[in-house]
Amino acid sequence: MKKGNRKIFAFILVILIQVSCSDWMEQLPPQGLIREEFWKTKEDVEAVVMGAYISFADMDDLLFKFGEIRADMVKGDINQPDDEQKIMEGNIYPDNTLCAWNMFYKVINDCNDVIKFAPKVQGIDNTFSDYLLYGFLSEAYFLRSLCYFYLVRVYKDVPLVLEPTETDASNVYLPKTNGDEVLVQIRQDLENIRNYATIDGYPTFAETRGRATKASIDALLADIALWTFDYEACISHVQNIEASIKYKLMPSAEWFEIYYPGNSFEGIFEIQYDNNLNHNNKTAGLTAQYSYNYDPSDHALELFAKKYAREMVRGEDASIKKYSESDFIIWKYVGMAPDGETERFGSVANSCNWIVYRYADVLLMKAEALSQLGRFSDALAIINEIRNRADVPPLNIADSKTAYEDAIMDERALELAFEGKRWFDLLRMGRRNNYSRKSKLIEIIIRNVPSTQKRILATKLTNPMGWYLPVYELEMERNKNLVQNPFYNF
């Protein structure tokens, strides 16, 4: 059998030739980036931070819609999608596609990824300094907090996801967290990271407007504080911004430069678009003359063109533009100059920034906080500073919180028209002092709905849960741990 043994040996050899080490089984994709090959350098971290900004920038139309269509400053035109019309008229059901929160959570997941992996990269990349690391982290925390702040204002209670969805073993079936707890979490995060954020340490001026800075974190903190009626905190956060010499109100003559060319001294956080980089906004498409999506509402026209005929800086040909007696459009995002003449063209047509926070906004936040604390004269000074810049006469307001609240509401409507602020301002008013001005809020909301709907909607909206959107039907179906907003649970 010696011969046989040799054969068996040969056979085993044949097998061994076929089995090499287990590397043979390790097949990596020829295209694309996989996690095993990623998170190696600081550039990788930066790329994901930029990816998160891009994903956030994908939502400018959503921010416009969430901030405006349920409020009273815009109206739908013939091209307004059906789902958006339903929301505008208060016919909101969970199957409305606008209720999907996926895009916010996409940004949140990328931010969570940065927060988790960036510190690990520092162990691999020697050139990754603490300064850079914490800079990136501050941007990630800022974007994540901003997303949650929007989510809380739109849905009230939402799942609080603080870990990236790394693998299929991650728990993706999280229940909702109370909106107040979410706000506590993000305030904490922002306050912790604020000191590491840069003031203007970016290579270009555009980046000091387009990426998170100390001032943008302060602005967000002020906004959150105001939303939670923590007026002292709000004032102190705004004071932090005021203390920086980097921000100031633009002069009256240059007011329109806030929007074109944008990135003004007044901007605190603006989402940047650049057609040359093939990165286009959607606001121009929503508001341009022939888009027939959204036009200024009758109430907006009243504010700008009729009641305040002297609104020269912010009014006709600046915030809005009149083509005919019945044809007005929103001019901020499509015009070249406050002349109502030249529309932006070519490469700048879709390059207009979406302004999340600007100086006038935070000043008015402070005014609101001051007035609610009874410091009326300080508040009035700010209001009149804004009005002065707008070339309209100063106001005299009776020393009552309500009077100030109304005056600031109107001032914000004029100054920040169509900037995705109005609905949240109204909600803040409606929620204040245990819903004491609920009826005022409802009165404003039903201004904009068809007359047949007014009565029904007014009754419906006495339940404050109806001010928030339902969880999208598909999301409810995919996540059994979610509880629908009781207002929509029928």
Next chain:
Amino acid sequence: MKKIKNTVILVLGLFSFSLAFSQQKAVIRGRVIDKADRMAVIGATVIEYDQDNRVLNGTVCDVNGDFVLQMKDPNHEVKVVMIGYRTKVIPTGGAGTMTIELESSNIELGEVVVTARKKEENSLINIEDRDIASSRVKIDMVEMRDVGVVSASDALQGRVSGLDIIDASGDPGSGSQLVIRGLSSMGNNKPLIVIDGIPQYMTPSDFDLSSADQEDISNLINIALQDIKSIEVLKDAASTAIYGSKGADGVLLIETYKGRLGKVQFDYQYKKTLNFQPRAIPMLNGDEYIMLQLEEWHNKEGIFEIPPEIAYDRDYFNFHNYSANTDWIGAITQNAVTNDHYFNISGGGEKTRYFTSFSYVDEGGTTISTNAKRFSTRVNLDYFLSKKILFSVLFSYTNNKVDGNLSLEKRNIREMAYVKAPNMSIWERDVHGNPTGEYFTPINSYQGSGSVFFNPVAVARLGKDDRVENSLQNSFTLSYNLLNWVKLRETVSFQFGGDKRNNYLPYNAIGADWLSWTINKAEEGNNMYSSVNTETQLAFDSPFDSSNHVLSGALTWITDQSNYEWMNIQGNKTPSTGIQDPAINPQINWIGDGSGSSRGLGILLNLNYKYKDRYMIQTILRSDAHSSFGSNHRWGLFKGLSGAWRFSQESFMKSIPFLGESLLRMSWGVSGRQPTDPYARFATYESTNLGSYIRNYPSIVNRFVQLDNLKWESIETVDVGLEMLLFNDRLSFEGVIYNKTTTNLLFQNYYIPGSSGFDSLKFFNGGELGNRGWEIMMEYRLIQKKDFRLSVNANISHNINSFKQLPANFNREQSTSINNGEYPKRVIQGQPIGSFFGFRYEGVYSTDEDALARDAAGNILYDNEGIPIPMMFQSTYTFKGGDAKYADINHDGKIDLNDVVYIGDSNPDFIGGFGASLKYKSIEFSCGFHYRLGFDIINGVAMETEGMDSRNNQSKAVLRRWRVQGQDEKDMLPRAYLNHPANNLGSDRYVEKGDFMRLLNVMIGYKLKPEICEKLKLRTLGISFSARKLMTFTNYGGQDPEIGQDASDPFWIGVDNAKTPPPRMFTFTMSAGF
């Protein structure tokens, strides 16, 4: 026991030869005859072997079956070998004259071979066929050679219990769907095809993105039917476990002809087939259509301005184009001819045997501009290098060219022909009614945009959607007998192939102007794959010489590696219709490419033991690794255990005279399935597809979630079977019950909550799917005389499918939409895949007053003011007379999602077939039936052609529509009403019983007598006529009840969407052998 030993010796003997000579010589003479009909067997080979089984000498019988062999040594054995017969060994004992009776190795051509005493060559298990204790069925394909079918799947239809075969479409070159024992996974349920031991390449899921919506050209089409000797279907996991991770959806083993010892033979076969499209559903003509449209408008609007297209306005400039009576279905249907040429040469000597074939099929389609051409060739070569070494080479090449038609806006040509307005003409006419020579393709027609409601004739004639597929396969096998009882086999096989698609849509085929983006759209896609498989096997038989204990087994080491790549380019607005290349100067719409590779390893151990030819036990253990899994779940273990008791061999059974060889068997096994995407498990990041943020910074985002839990889907089967031969082996019976459970179901694109930052997981393992049922196959040779044989066969199988368990977070409702033309989709634990949900349709409200809400007792409901509450659709529409009436299940006066109930199931309860064959002298007759019973179909064509709520053409059935208040007739349809919100809801109105029985094949043939052939210098000559799908017995109202299953989607429901139904075919066949 002896027989088995002989077989082993034969197997070894066939592979050996010798140059040794002996001294003594003697001459033997004899005649070889068929044992059954006692006719001479022509061409049988008579070989002399020495003690070591070496071939010494041989001769071939003449036309009378006579032979003369000069023997080297009279003590040597003589073997008589003839293809189609069992080899016979004769100890001659010296010179003499003898008559040798050969027994046919196949019980009957085309019948189930249950007890063939042969070991499969190149098999992964080392066991005789008759001892196999797991569930397999082998079909001999000889009979199907003459029938007018083109592919193997057609030939199998209705012939194997538990195997459900559905023609995907009647268009040429389209594949079939094969489902073994019910839908068992969320994949595409394609069985693994193994040709001559080589598993065929399976395309991964992200391969060929360009043609994702097209049916693949099935592997079964790529092989000429005439090359196939037999097909074996492995049904239970105890047998499919042999193929480990690839066997989950069942396995088809295809064996092709091989060369045989003897004179060279030529065979030629020619088939001509005429294909006829069955009668289409009658549609409205132009006049009836216009009347219907006017009624729809009137009912909707009351008073309205009549659109000029339907106004009979002779001054309208398009009057002549809108006043036709076009039969669109007729215009796109044609009768077609299929030509099939087949030629083979086979033969061989002692050292080399060869079989080579060429086949060319030109298949005509019954839809205009469809055609498929296939050229295939095959070479099977065996070379006996030495007594111990056999070297085999298999080579095959196939070229498929399929000319199809484009589908636009998700409608194919035929679907469009059904709905296209019949008052529009095919050809354009000018204001005066003179033909312009162009197709009539307005940019906007009465029906809508010209690119949505296109002219189907123009798109078929001017557009193209062509595909060319090439595949090449080559394998080398070296067998080496290490010891008397140990054999080493090494097989290396290569598969290489790919396809190229070209489609083009010129501007004049659709209504589009020169500025439109969609005109002159050209697309080209290329796919390529290659794979290398190796198999190293050490097979052994009983080392001990005992007739009581028989042991055999094999240890096999398997590797496979495959690579694929694809490229696709799509361009719009090519400058001229003469330029159809997307790369030349058009506006590139998109370009994509991709590639990948995967690797697998497997170790297979198989042990078989048999005691006293009565008790058998077989085990299979296979361990597989695949590169698509992470190292934690990489190795999968697949196993099979089966046992059998040949009770007919027991002494106490011998007394039963009518009992032939009979077997009781049980098997249990687990096989598996791997994800089709080799890279699914990786977390991937991607560059944001558009744009960068400020300063052109690179920006990267998450794309797919890493899959740590990805593992094998496993399928477990328990199977109990009884095989019996009764009454002198004239009745064969096989009955099986089984239970098949799929666990860790592999779901593709499994949705997860958006709060995760993702939409879905690429794959997800979860849930449990069950199939249980029984199968019976029978065959009875009623008459068995020399000149007259008659046999009948039948099979039936029953399967119950159910979702035993759904994954914990599974989204059970995919769509809650209850709009016109839509069925809400649900999956319910305990119910089968393919259950329908919808409203109950209860006819038509005769008058406005009938459309009132009623309580459970049928009493009208009144509101506070005593006014009857009207019936509403949701809360938006109030039903009126003439509207469709739906059951208000919860009696709330509203038809809404709460009234949706279970209304049907797409899975057949019973499938099977039966047939008969008759042979009288030289005349043969056979027929085969196929049936599927107990399933429902959503008649999607009726839904689209009986709704009367759009500007689409409708079927003649709508002539029975409601027209005036109070009208109440039997089978009345609701009223015509443009854009009615609720008249065409997903309801049981369109759910029909799909049961059918079909005369699948009927064939009559005549074979010339050998004497006459001899005079004509031919070996054989035969002619036959056959018809396919001649008659269908069904109550189904649509065109064809053969609707495919699609389990890639748990929410699948069987909707008949007017695919080209399989044509009726009449075939003339002529075959000759030289």
